[in-house]
Every structure is written in structure tokens, then in C-alpha cells.
Amino acid sequence: MSSHDNMPEMSLYQPVQVEDAIGIATELAGRGWLVGGGQDTYGWLKDRAKTADALIDLKGIESMRGIKETADGIEIGALVTLTEITRDPIIKERYSLLAQAAGRVASPQIRNVGTLAGNVSQDVRCWYYRRGLNCYRAGGNLCYADTPEGMNREHAIFNASRCVAVTPSDTGPALVALEAQMVIQNASGQRVVPAEDFFIGPNLDIRHTTILRPGDILTAVRIPAKWANATFYFEKVADRNAWDFALVSISAAMRVNNGVIEDSRIMVGAVQATPRRLTSVEQAIRGKPRNESTANSLGNLASSDANPLNYNHFKMPLMDNLVKRAVRGQA
Amino acid sequence: MDIIRYRNNVWGEEVILGVSWDLLWVVAVTAFLLLAAHAIFMAALAKKKAKPSSEGKRVNRHDAIDRAFHWIMAGSVLTLIFTGISPIVGIRISWLNIHWIAGLILTFVVIFHTIRALFWQDFKSMLLGPNDFKEPFDESVKPGKYSFEQKGMHWAMTVLVIAVIATGLTLFTHIDSPWWERPSVDNEGTLGIFFLLHGTATLALIAFTAIHIYFALRPEKRFYTRSMVTGWISEAEMKENHDPSKWKAE
Numbered sequence: 001m002s003s004h005d006n007m008p009e010m011s012l013y014q015p016v017q018v019e020d021a022i023g024i025a026t027e028l029a030g031r032g033w034l035v036g037g038g039q040d041t042y043g044w045l046k047d048r049a050k051t052a053d054a055l056i057d058l059k060g061i062e063s064m065r066g067i068k069e070t071a072d073g074i075e076i077g078a079l080v081t082l083t084e085i086t087r088d089p090i091i092k093e094r095y096s097l098l099a100q101a102a103g104r105v106a107s108p109q110i111r112n113v114g115t116l117a118g119n120v121s122q123d124v125r126c127w128y129y130r131r132g133l134n135c136y137r138a139g140g141n142l143c144y145a146d147t148p149e150g151m152n153r154e155h156a157i158f159n160a161s162r163c164v165a166v167t168p169s170d171t172g173p174a175l176v177a178l179e180a181q182m183v184i185q186n187a188s189g190q191r192v193v194p195a196e197d198f199f200i201g202p203n204l205d206i207r208h209t210t211i212l213r214p215g216d217i218l219t220a221v222r223i224p225a226k227w228a229n230a231t232f233y234f235e236k237v238a239d240r241n242a243w244d245f246a247l248v249s250i251s252a253a254m255r256v257n258n259g260v261i262e263d264s265r266i267m268v269g270a271v272q273a274t275p276r277r278l279t280s281v282e283q284a285i286r287g288k289p290r291n292e293s294t295a296n297s298l299g300n301l302a303s304s305d306a307n308p309l310n311y312n313h314f315k316m317p318l319m320d321n322l323v324k325r326a327v328r329g330q331a
Numbered sequence: 332m333d334i335i336r337y338r339n340n341v342w343g344e345e346v347i348l349g350v351s352w353d354l355l356w357v358v359a360v361t362a363f364l365l366l367a368a369h370a371i372f373m374a375a376l377a378k379k380k381a382k383p384s385s386e387g388k389r390v391n392r393h394d395a396i397d398r399a400f401h402w403i404m405a406g407s408v409l410t411l412i413f414t415g416i417s418p419i420v421g422i423r424i425s426w427l428n429i430h431w432i433a434g435l436i437l438t439f440v441v442i443f444h445t446i447r448a449l450f451w452q453d454f455k456s457m458l459l460g461p462n463d464f465k466e467p468f469d470e471s472v473k474p475g476k477y478s479f480e481q482k483g484m485h486w487a488m489t490v491l492v493i494a495v496i497a498t499g500l501t502l503f504t505h506i507d508s509p510w511w512e513r514p515s516v517d518n519e520g521t522l523g524i525f526f527l528l529h530g531t532a533t534l535a536l537i538a539f540t541a542i543h544i545y546f547a548l549r550p551e552k553r554f555y556t557r558s559m560v561t562g563w564i565s566e567a568e569m570k571e572n573h574d575p576s577k578w579k580a581e
Contacts, residue, residue, distance in 0.1 A: 141519065141523060211423075
């Protein structure tokens with residue numbers, strides 16, 4: 001695969017209204033490519049591993065910017081950058097889980113231009129796929145990562161279905177933990193989808209990581225007040241502290257009263273193609289004190305039904321330990 | 332429109348990926364048009380014949396175990412077709428496990444049917460002979476237990492089902508299952524040929540399944556469908572459509 005300094009020749013649309021963007025996206029369907037910050041897009045296009053007839057640059061749409069309070073929480077425009085999320089006072093005060101997750105994405109330069117919508121919609125980071133090989137996800141007949149010789153250290157330990165790539169999003173698990181709602185618009189109107197249903201695995205659609213179809217635009221993310229000011233825990237383990245994707249990340253939201261965990265939502269990233277919710281852990285800690293003893297009592301509950309590949313068994317104890325740290329409340 | 336899909340393998344060589352799914356729409360539209368044309372012809376132009384009574388003495392046509400086989404096979408084939416084409420047409424269901432489980436069920440019932448047909452049933456009644464080919468052109472020639480069309484459909488489905496089973500089982504060995512882990516693929520081109528054969532046989536199976544369902548629902552054939560549920564046809568229906576000297580019915 002050759003990499004190019006220049007972009008391939010293609011048309012560029014720069015709508016300033018969502019309705020215009022939807023019209024263009026609907027007309028172009030699979031030949032158009034929505035771009036916000038472009039941090040996932042430009043690599044694909046410059047590597048010529050994917051192509052499009054036209055780019056639909058959404059950055060001129062003002063209605064998709066800004067963070068505002070609503071009757072039940074907040075609404076974050078899809079084009080809000082990750083840096084803006086880390087600095088927003090409301091998010092920092094009430095939903096610090098999201099601010100922490102956004103703050104651990106890639107590097108400051110990327111966070112300055114990368115958007116929330118882009119972070120949750122980005123494609124997987126399997127290098128066989130990214131290199132342009134014709135694997136299942138690229139429309140082919142096989143997976144190069146899930147073979148006896150495949151390099152699969154960063155790949156899935158749960159719910160692989162032919163493709164073993166994992167979700168690379170840091171903010172995705174945090175949004176699911178916060179029970180966020182994804183606002184999607186298309187030519188038929190608007191629909192609001194729980195973040196938990198926004199991400200889809202290869203068993204449902206091996207070519208896509210989200211429910212977005214051609215003509216759909218993620219215009220905003222709503223976070224309800226339910227988990228505002230809850231007790232949060234976020235931790236991301238990666239090979240490097242900056243500009244790297246998670247080996248495993250954890251996003252936990254808990255309601256703790258007098259030291260007792262009344263309710264929780266615990267999500268893990270980078271262990272399967274979608275953010276993984278640990279309902280068994282949530283049930284196990286409900287009504288228990290938030291301390292070392294409760295954390296230790298979990299044992300390997302989180303990873304008990306993992307199905308690791310040749311080179312990623314390490315993700316199981318890593319995940320179990322991150323869960324324990326989230327439950328006891330300290331790294 | 333392509334007939335076959337090609338891709339470059341890991342070495343940059345062009346290899347077969349499978350059948351082009353553009354053909355799915357060709358098959359669907361062609362089958363619909365042909366069946367619609369037949370329906371219009373039958374309604375407008377065909378000679379109307381009085382339907383024989385379903386009352387009176389009954390003749391056993393299908394034993395319960397054979398009816399069960401038929402409906403299990405029908406269910407598994409329809410499940411296989413639906414789960415197989417759902418990702419192609421954009422229906423998001425977790426299809427793969429359902430697909431191979433239905434495929435295994437189909438394999439087992441076909442093995443069962445083959446053994447039963449060879450040793451416990453009148454296998455010869457399903458064989459096509461030279462006289463069978465006279466039936467469509469001479470109304471005075473009546474069939475034994477199975478008509479020319481029924482035998483033709485049976486053997487077409489036999490060939491197609493064996494083709495999808497053989498290629499499907501081969502492809503099954505290339506995905507993770509409860510009994511083995513996915514192996515490395517030495518030759519992407521060979522794998523592509525199996526996908527091509529599986530896809531081609533599937534397209535033909537879709538066409539023949541549509542034809543089969545259409546004729547099962549046609550008014551003048553519906554007593555056969557009833558017999559696949561209840562097991563019997565009336566003696567009047569038998570005499571109108573079959574030659575009792577060729578079919579020693581119980």
C-alpha cells in the first residue's frame with residue numbers, strides 16, 4: 001500500500017445547513033463521505049485504502065456546534081471538539097467521566113480538531129484492515145488477524161464474529177455509561193437512539209461500527225441528568241500515555257450513598273467491537289460498600305466469558321484489574 | 332453489472348471473491364416476472380377444468396415422517412436463504428450462527444431422507460424416464476405418484492441443496508465454531524471459488540424455491556400442498572391427475 005502526501009481528486013461540498021448536508025449525503029449515498037475533524041478520514045483517503053467521490057465537510061454547520069443545557073441534562077453538538085469537551089465547565093462539573101475520556105484521546109493536536117461525533121463514529125484500527133487488505137470488514141472472505149500467525153495483541157476478547165477488531169473510541173464507553181442519546185437526522189426526519197444501540201458489532205454488520213447508514217448524520221449527543229454529579233471512574237491503558245489507542249479502558253458511573261454503591265453502569269472499551277457493558281459486575285456490586293473488599297470479591301467476573309486470541313490473553317487480567325480499581329475508587 | 336466479484340489477495344494477485352450479488356436482483360426480478368406471466372396466462376388463457384372433489388375415499392400420499400422431513404427442510408432452506416441474503420440487502424440481524432445451525436439441520440435431514448428414500452421408500456417412483464417427458468405434451472399421459480414437474484423440481488432441488496450443503500460445509504470449516512477454531516487460509520483464490528459456488532447455487536435455489544412456493548399455492552395444485560400437511564388426497568383427485576396403474580396407492 002502506498003501512502004500519499006496529497007489527497008485524491010474528489011468533489012468537496014461545504015453545506016452550512018444540516019438539511020443541505022442531508023440532501024447531499026442522501027443523493028451521494030455510499031459515494032459521499034461525511035467529514036468533521038477529519039482525523040479518521042484523511043488517513044483512509046491519503047492511503048488510498050478507501051475512496052469517495054465527494055467529501056461532505058460538515059464544519060460549516062453552526063447548529064451542530066456548542067454545548068447547551070436542556071430540561072433533562074445537556075446536548076452536545078456533534079462538531080464539538082474533544083478539547084472543548086475537556087474544557088467545558090458544565091461537563092467538567094457534572095459529567096467529568098466524559099471530560100476525562102475525551103482528555104485521553106490521542107494527542108492535544110488531534111483533540112483540538114477531532115470531534116465527538118468523529119470519535120464515536122471512527123472506523124476500527126486493525127492494521128490488516130487499515131492497510132487495505134481485503135478482510136471481512138473490507139468486503140472480503142477472511143480475517144487476517146484471527147489466524148494462528150495473526151498479530152492480534154490489540155484485538156477482541158469478546159463477541160468476535162469473523163472480524164476481531166475492537167472499538168477504538170474512548171468517549172463511546174463513557175457515553176454509554178452516562179446513558180447518552182444519539183440524535184441522528186436523515187431525509188426522513190430525526191431519530192434518537194440510545195448510545196448503547198448506536199454501536200454495532202460485526203455479527204450485525206461487519207462493514208460498519210455504528211448504526212449510521214448512508215444519508216444519516218449524527219447531529220448531537222444528549223446526556224440525561226440521571227448520572228449528573230455521580231461518582232465516576234475512567235482509566236485507559238495504552239502502550240503510550242499519549243497518541244495511542246486503548247488496550248483496555250474503563251468508564252464507570254456509580255451512585256454511591258454513605259459509601260454504598262446503589263447503582264452503577266460500568267463499561268469497558270477496546271475489548272470487543274462495541275463498548276462492553278459489565279452487567280454481571282453491576283449486579284455483583286449493587287448494595288455493597290465501595291471498597292477494596294468489594295473490588296477483590298469480583299475476582300475475574302468481568303473476563304470470565306472472554307475468548308482471547310493468540311496474543312491478547314493479557315487483556316483479561318488487565319480488564320479485571322481495571323474493574324477492581326473502578327470499584328474500589330483508586331488507581 | 333458483474334457476474335463474479337474479484338479482489339486482490341494479500342500478495343496483490345487478483346482472485347475470485349464470490350458471485351456478484353447484483354445477480355440476486357436479477358434472479359428476484361426474473362422469477363417474479365416469469366411467475367406473474369404464468370399466473371396471468373393461467374387466469375386468462377388456460378383451459379378451465381373442473382376441480383375434482385376432495386370428498387370421498389382418501390388415498391395416502393405422504394407418511395407423517397416424510398411430511399415432517401419436508402417441512403423441516405423447507406424451514407431450514409427458507410432460514411438459510413433469509414439469513415444468507417440479509418447482510419447483502421442491509422438487514423441487520425445476527426445471522427451467522429443461525430445460518431450454520433440451519434445448514435447443519437438441513438444436512439442431517441437430507442442424509443436422513445436419502446437413506447430413507449433408498450431403503451424404505453419407492454425410490455423408482457421419483458426417477459425420470461423417457462415416458463415422463465411425454466407428459467407435458469400429451470394430456471392423455473398421466474403420471475404415477477409424481478408428475479414430470481414434481482420429479483423435475485425434486486431433482487433440481489436435490490442438486491442445488493447438495494451443492495449448497497457441500498460448499499457450505501466447506502465454508503463452515505473456515506469460521507469459528509463450538510468444535511474448532513478458524514484455520515489459516517492458504518489460498519484465498521480457492522476459498523473464493525467455494526464462495527462463488529455457494530453463492531451461485533444459492534441464487535439458483537432462491538429461484539427454484541420461489542417457483543416451488545408459487546406452484547404450491549396455485550389453486551389447481553393446492554391439493555398437493557394439503558397432502559403435504561394432512562398426508563392424503565382424495566381418490567377423485569388421484570384419478571383426475573394420476574394413472575392408478577402406475578401408482579399403487581394404499
